Amino acid sequence: xxxxxxxxxxxxxxxxxxxxxLNRTFxxxxxxxxxxxxxxxxxxxxxxxxxxxxxxxxxxxHAPAFLALAVLAKISRxxxxxxxxxxxxxxxxxxxxASRDITGDRLFPGAPPAGGTLLILGWxxxxxxxxxxxxxxx
Numbered sequence: 001x002x003x004x005x006x007x008x009x010x011x012x013x014x015x016x017x018x019x020x021x022l023n024r025t026f027x028x029x030x031x032x033x034x035x036x037x038x039x040x041x042x043x044x045x046x047x048x049x050x051x052x053x054x055x056x057x058x059x060x061x062h063a064p065a066f067l068a069l070a071v072l073a074k075i076s077r078x079x080x081x082x083x084x085x086x087x088x089x090x091x092x093x094x095x096x097x098a099s100r101d102i103t104g105d106r107l108f109p110g111a112p113p114a115g116g117t118l119l120i121l122g123w124x125x126x127x128x129x130x131x132x133x134x135x136x137x138x
Contacts, residue, residue: 023070030066033059051097082125089118
């Protein structure tokens, strides 16, 4: 059984436009996050940016996670929610570190702890997929 953008395994809302392309959305995010990780490594190697060396491995850790979520989110609501939490957490946490390097100012005062909390929550939701019974039948 193929898992592609047109297959809706165990998805009761397969007609929803938000669920239909989720596979491609998370796969695309995995690629973009991986590319951003390479860019952050390059910035860390060629500049005095103090936070880029921290940003790069965080992005690289999450890039393959989004590639896996491209498949898992099609069959698990926990994985879908985990992917959304991871994305928002990355935007806040990495966004704050990048903002400090680029503008010299923080994104906003609570961004890093909120982003970090969302990253932890996202990973816990992804872990919850192991404890759910998957229905691979339509």
